[in-house]
Amino acid sequence: MFAELNELLDASPQRPDTGKFTLLRDTRTDGSFLVHHFLSFYLRAGCKVCFVALLQSFSHYNIIAQKLGVSLTAAKERGQLVFLEGLKSCLDLWFGEEEKQSGQPSPLQFISESASDLKALFDFVRVSLTPAGSDSWKGPVLLVDDLSVLLSLGATPVAVLDFIHYCRVVVCSQLKGNIVVLVHSNEDSEDEENELVVNSLCHHSDLILWVEGLVTGFCKDVHGQIKIIRRVSLELTGEQDVVQIYQYKIQDKNVTFFARGLSAAVL
DSSP states (O other), rough: OOOOHHHHHHHHTOOOOOSSSEEEEESSOOOOOHHHHHHHHHHTTOOOEEEEESSSSSHHHHHHHHHHTOOOOOOOOHTEEEEEHHHHHHHHHHHHHHHHHHHSOOTTTGSSSSOOOOOHHHHHHHHHHHTTTOOOSSSSEEEETHHHHHHHHOOOOHHHHHHHHHHHIIIIISSSOOEEEEOOOTTTTTTTHHHHHHHHHHTOOOOEEEEOOOOOOOOOOOHHHHHHHHEEEEEETTTEEEEEEEEEEEEEEEEEEEEEEEEEEEO
C-alpha cells in the first residue's frame, strides 16, 4: 500500500469507499504496481477480497504483498481472500485436471467450450463475495489482473463487458462493495476488441488511474505519468471529468509523485 497514492486519492483503509468501480489502465508501461497497492489496501481495510489473478502466480503476488506488509497466505487462511490463480486453472483445464480435483466446473470453463460465456466466472465471484452469516468483513471487493487476458483466452468483448456489468450490479449495487480492474491499452494498437473493451469501461468508471510510459523513453528520475480521472456530478452541467496529472517514480516500497496539472472536461 503506497501512502502517497492514498493521499492523492483521499483514501484510507479506515474508511474505504463503497459502490465504486475503479479502472486501472496502462499504456506503454506496466501498471501492475497499482494492483498490488489496491490488494494490500483492501486487505488492510478488513474487506473480503476476491482476486481474479489471470497474469501471475500466487507466489508472485504474495512476495510483493509481503514487501507491502501484507500476507496473502494468512488472508486466505482466515477466509478474507479468495484467490483464483488463472495460470494454474488454464493448465488444469487444458490437461483435464480441474474438474477431477474439485468436482465443480472451473470458473474459466469457457476456454474449453465453443461458447465464450463467462457465467461460470461470474458465479465464482458472486459466491465468493456473498457474505455468510459469520462474516464480519467491512465490504466485498473484486480485483481483476488483468481483464485483457480474457480476450486473449477467447472471450468476446461482449462477454467480457457483460461479465463486468453483472459484477457491478452484484458487487457495487447490491453488496455495496468495490471493483478494481486492470486493462492494458495502446491507442495505436490494431487490437480493436481490446480497445473496444477499454473505451467502454472508461465510460462506466467512477475513477480511472491511467499510467503511461514516457514518450521520450526511459528516465532514471521519472518512470512514467499517471492521470487520475474522477467523474463527478454537477447540478448545472451534468457529469464532469476532473483530471489530475502526475509524474511518478517507483522506489522499492514506495511511489513518489510529482504534480503536472489539473483540468476538467464536461461530458
